Amino acid sequence: MQTQQSTVSTTKGIDVGKIEKELAAMWKPADETRDSQADSGVTRACTMNLLVYSSVVEDRAGIDEMLDTVCEQHPGRMLVLRTDREASEPKLDAYVSTRCRVFGANAKQVCGEQVTIEAAGPIIETVSSAIAPLLVPDVPVFLWWKDIPHYEDKLFNHMTEMSDRIVIDSSCFDHPHEDMQRLAEVIRERGQLMSASDLNWGRLTAWRTLMASFWDVPDYRQHLEKIDSVTVEYDPPDVAPDQIAPKALLAVGWLASRLGWSVEGKGEGEEDGTIFKLKTNGRVINVLMRATRREGNIDGMLVSLTLSARDSGAEFRVAFSKDRKKLETEASIGGAHSVGRVLSYEQKTEGQRLSRELSLLQRDVIYEEALLSAVQLIAAL
Amino acid sequence: MQEAAVIENPLRAGIRLERTAEPCTVIIFGASGDLTKRKLVPALYRLMQERLLPAEFAIIGLARTEMNSDEFRKAMREAIEEFSETKRVDEDVWNSFAQGLYYLTADINNPSDYDKLSDLLNQVDRERGTQGNHLFYLSVAPKFYGEAVKQLGEHNLAKPKENTWVRVIVEKPFGTDLDSARALNNELHQYLDESQIYRIDHYLGKETVQNLLVFRFANGIFEPLWNRQYIDHVQLTNAEMVGVEGRGGYYETAGVVRDMIQNHVFQVLSLVAMEPPVSLESEPVRDEKIKAMCAAREFTAERVRAECVRGQYGPGSIAGKPVPGYRQETDVAPDSATETFAALKMYFDNWRWAGVPFYLRSGKRLPKRVTEIAIQFKEAPLPLFGEAMQQMTPNQLIIRIQPDEGITLRFAAKVPGQVTNIRDVNMDFRYGASFGIQLAEAYERLLLDCILGDSTLYARKDMTERGWELVMPILNEWAATKDKVDFPNYEAGTWGPKASHDLIERDGRRWRRP
Numbered sequence: 001m002q003t004q005q006s007t008v009s010t011t012k013g014i015d016v017g018k019i020e021k022e023l024a025a026m027w028k029p030a031d032e033t034r035d036s037q038a039d040s041g042v043t044r045a046c047t048m049n050l051l052v053y054s055s056v057v058e059d060r061a062g063i064d065e066m067l068d069t070v071c072e073q074h075p076g077r078m079l080v081l082r083t084d085r086e087a088s089e090p091k092l093d094a095y096v097s098t099r100c101r102v103f104g105a106n107a108k109q110v111c112g113e114q115v116t117i118e119a120a121g122p123i124i125e126t127v128s129s130a131i132a133p134l135l136v137p138d139v140p141v142f143l144w145w146k147d148i149p150h151y152e153d154k155l156f157n158h159m160t161e162m163s164d165r166i167v168i169d170s171s172c173f174d175h176p177h178e179d180m181q182r183l184a185e186v187i188r189e190r191g192q193l194m195s196a197s198d199l200n201w202g203r204l205t206a207w208r209t210l211m212a213s214f215w216d217v218p219d220y221r222q223h224l225e226k227i228d229s230v231t232v233e234y235d236p237p238d239v240a241p242d243q244i245a246p247k248a249l250l251a252v253g254w255l256a257s258r259l260g261w262s263v264e265g266k267g268e269g270e271e272d273g274t275i276f277k278l279k280t281n282g283r284v285i286n287v288l289m290r291a292t293r294r295e296g297n298i299d300g301m302l303v304s305l306t307l308s309a310r311d312s313g314a315e316f317r318v319a320f321s322k323d324r325k326k327l328e329t330e331a332s333i334g335g336a337h338s339v340g341r342v343l344s345y346e347q348k349t350e351g352q353r354l355s356r357e358l359s360l361l362q363r364d365v366i367y368e369e370a371l372l373s374a375v376q377l378i379a380a381l
Numbered sequence: 382m383q384e385a386a387v388i389e390n391p392l393r394a395g396i397r398l399e400r401t402a403e404p405c406t407v408i409i410f411g412a413s414g415d416l417t418k419r420k421l422v423p424a425l426y427r428l429m430q431e432r433l434l435p436a437e438f439a440i441i442g443l444a445r446t447e448m449n450s451d452e453f454r455k456a457m458r459e460a461i462e463e464f465s466e467t468k469r470v471d472e473d474v475w476n477s478f479a480q481g482l483y484y485l486t487a488d489i490n491n492p493s494d495y496d497k498l499s500d501l502l503n504q505v506d507r508e509r510g511t512q513g514n515h516l517f518y519l520s521v522a523p524k525f526y527g528e529a530v531k532q533l534g535e536h537n538l539a540k541p542k543e544n545t546w547v548r549v550i551v552e553k554p555f556g557t558d559l560d561s562a563r564a565l566n567n568e569l570h571q572y573l574d575e576s577q578i579y580r581i582d583h584y585l586g587k588e589t590v591q592n593l594l595v596f597r598f599a600n601g602i603f604e605p606l607w608n609r610q611y612i613d614h615v616q617l618t619n620a621e622m623v624g625v626e627g628r629g630g631y632y633e634t635a636g637v638v639r640d641m642i643q644n645h646v647f648q649v650l651s652l653v654a655m656e657p658p659v660s661l662e663s664e665p666v667r668d669e670k671i672k673a674m675c676a677a678r679e680f681t682a683e684r685v686r687a688e689c690v691r692g693q694y695g696p697g698s699i700a701g702k703p704v705p706g707y708r709q710e711t712d713v714a715p716d717s718a719t720e721t722f723a724a725l726k727m728y729f730d731n732w733r734w735a736g737v738p739f740y741l742r743s744g745k746r747l748p749k750r751v752t753e754i755a756i757q758f759k760e761a762p763l764p765l766f767g768e769a770m771q772q773m774t775p776n777q778l779i780i781r782i783q784p785d786e787g788i789t790l791r792f793a794a795k796v797p798g799q800v801t802n803i804r805d806v807n808m809d810f811r812y813g814a815s816f817g818i819q820l821a822e823a824y825e826r827l828l829l830d831c832i833l834g835d836s837t838l839y840a841r842k843d844m845t846e847r848g849w850e851l852v853m854p855i856l857n858e859w860a861a862t863k864d865k866v867d868f869p870n871y872e873a874g875t876w877g878p879k880a881s882h883d884l885i886e887r888d889g890r891r892w893r894r895p
């Protein structure tokens with residue numbers, strides 16, 4: 001990945017015209033190569049706008065690395081806003097740069113462009129008015145909010161309004177339970193107006209696929225209606241070790257919303273962990289959520305997910321291998337083990353996860369419903 | 382109904398979970414062969430890793446070579462390490478996959494071996510929970526297709542039992558002429574329903590070929606222009622840089638028309654020429670494809686002489702390296718009359734295409750490996766810009782299938798300045814650039830589709846026969862006049878014989894340089 005940078009600096013507001021000019025100038029050498037060698041040179045590609053909000057405390061190199069990954073799959077215009085809310089001195093700077101990668105047999109360069117805006121002090125509130133005219137028309141706008149969402153904040157609201165989809169990461173929530181409740185409220189209130197992606201939900205896709213695939217097997221289907229116990233093991237979140245990890249809540253929320261289980265309240269039990277009582281058509285489902293001892297530096301991860309039906313002695317389990325590098329699945333009916341399997345589980349980088357979210361445009365209704373159910377669990381605590 | 386009843390899985394809902402296959406066993410005939418280790422098993426392994434196959438899955442390899450299941454597993458592990466992208470397999474992950482691998486030493490021609498196969502299938506269904514769904518992959522020489530299916534039929538392995546399915550994938554080539562293709566279809570149909578037969582055409586597994594459908598029918602702006610009113614002509618180029626790569630013996634009996642044109646090139650062509658299907662399900666799409674091919678004008682001996690060109694490469698050089706001519710390749714006759722290049726002019730006699738020529742060319746040892754379709758639009762009705770317009774080609778839309786899949790639109794623009802100079806500019810869309818994604822291997826897609834029961838990307842009986850029907854007059858005429866050819870007539874590393882250029886230039890047009 002190569003980048004080329006130039007600076008447009010100003011302290012009194014942002015000169016949008018100047019930024020556009022700088023961007024155009026940056027492409028000029030590229031356009032010239034293109035003309036002289038009809039089939040090589042640079043391809044300027046734009047599949048989306050990506051707005052990135054982060055605070056200055058975020059490590060800049062980390063964000064750059066992520067954007068490199070994103071740009072490989074989704075070249076486009078990146079508008080990166082780095083804010084320092086604490087500063088008393090107002091400051092507003094903008095830089096433009098390109099991000100290129102070499103592609104294909106004849107070493108084509110495919111490039112996207114980036115505008116970085118650094119803002120400090122009270123002036124931050126007004127920045128969105130400089131961002132709006134910089135959006136490339138017609139292609140979708142994604143907002144990656146790399147911070148706890150500030151729902152009451154003017155800037156947050158303006159930026160979500162101009163976006164087709166907002167990407168957050170619930171594993172970074174400071175107060176997991178309250179923050180999830182608040183997110184659910186906002187999604188409910190805004191309805192059609194805001195579609196959200198949660199990187200943490202993306203991390204569950206592999207688990208959900210494997211759990212779902214048990215029920216593709218006709219022989220197992222009958223047991224789905226008999227499930228009466230769920231056990232979830234998770235690594236406690238670093239920030240709040242006494243709270244249940246958002247991912248574990250989302251996993252149960254997903255099962256509950258898909259299978260029509262409603263949350264009745266907290267259940268009783270001697271086991272270490274939290275027990276919830278869920279219900280459907282008169283059947284009670286006990287859900288045990290248990291924090292495991294932390295291994296390595298994997299924060300808030302799911303460790304195992306087991307569904308069982310006492311009546312038929314059926315158990316369906318998806319779990320991490322000991323080294324946390326593989327996922328194992330196993331189904332057993334009446335004590336007889338059927339086929340299990342071990343699949344590699346690649347720890348995706350944050351950039352790869354973000355990239356994946358950027359290929360989705362529709363509202364993720366399944367996520368929203370899982371979140372609402374998860375919030376009901378939290379309310380029962 | 383031979384499909385197992387599809388049950389709704391409430392946990393599958395949503396935009397993120399991909400469709401996963403039902404439990405099944407894939408039985409590979411020819412499991413000691415090249416295709417199995419290069420493509421089939423690596424593709425199945427990858428599908429498993431991508432979580433697109435269920436745990437209740439097994440592979441049975443079958444060939445005459447003496448091997449036990451453990452030896453087969455070892456060979457397949459080596460194959461995956463050699464031919465798959467990852468190159469390395471994790472011990473536990475491999476062991477879990479390998480548990481589902483079995484091998485049976487058997488001869489396709491020996492009926493009693495099918496009893497052994499039947500027993501093994503029962504055992505595997507029990508052990509692996511594969512639910513009696515069976516996919517037979519015939520990765521053997523074509524002469525075995527008929528016999529294998531006959532034996533499966535006679536051993537009760539071809540008809541699905543209740544709530545299960547049986548499917549058979551047939552590799553290429555499918556027949557060597559119209560009669561043999563018809564005979565083969567008849568043989569297959571004695572024991573199988575058409576819906577059970579999946580004739581592979583790996584070109585259809587390519588992402589861009591599938592994208593042709595999306596491109597044409599999901600974009601409102603192209604379809605209204607997609608006809609004789611706006612299109613001057615269409616060019617389809619299918620060029621390979623390679624020669625016969627040690628397969629001279631096979632190629633001597635084939636030639637480019639049999640090997641490439643009657644199947645791959647016609648499949649792609651039909652997607653360009655077809656009418657919009659009523660839905661994107663497999664039957665409506667294949668109905669429209671065959672309808673288009675039925676409108677293709679038949680070749681007569683006269684048309685073959687006037688509108689078909691054959692060629693054979695002589696010594697030359699490819700990418701700066703000298704290469705021998707076709708007649709110097711191993712297992713090729715020193716006076717061989719087999720064509721390694723062909724160019725045809727085709728017409729579709731229907732309302733959409735009446736009078737629009739389709740120029741096709743396909744060959745080996747051409748300067749560049751490329752498959753592309755170029756749609757050339759008519760010139761602007763009035764040359765408003767006089768001389769400035771003379772150096773320009775009319776608008777072209779180029780759909781590249783390989784390599785660097787993508788779409789280019791060529792149009793005119795003014796060169797900045799006081800005088801009106803007009804230049805062609807390209808507007809480029811590259812899949813790799815826009816979606817930067819590793820496109821899945823054709824075999825992965827095709828295998829998964831077959832397991833899912835989707836035959837859209839497979840060739841239907843009528844299409845295989847129509848392909849042969851169209852090329853038979855060419856093959857016959859060329860066979861009858863094979864003493865008269867002046868082969869070799871093009872140098873390796875050039876764009877085919879002069880006659881190919883004459884064919885199109887006579888009409889006042891030119892081949893596009895891909």
Ligand SMILES: NC(=O)c1ccc[n+]([C@@H]2O[C@H](COP(=O)([O-])OP(=O)(O)OC[C@H]3O[C@@H](n4cnc5c(N)ncnc54)[C@H](OP(=O)(O)O)[C@@H]3O)[C@@H](O)[C@H]2O)c1
Pocket residue numbers: 410411412413414415416417443444445446447487488489490519520521522523552553554
């Ligand atoms: N290789 C490719 O890339 C490619 C591409 C397109 C199409 N194809 C087609 O795919 C098919 C297989 O190609 P390939 O390259 O894998 O061929 P190959 O390497 O020659 O393999 C042929 C296989 O058939 C088996 N076989 C031969 N006679 C048999 C018999 N009487 N009973 C049971 N098994 C028998 C052989 O095993 P034993 O000798 O152990 O019995 C071997 O495993 C062919 O139809 C070919 O046209 C291949």
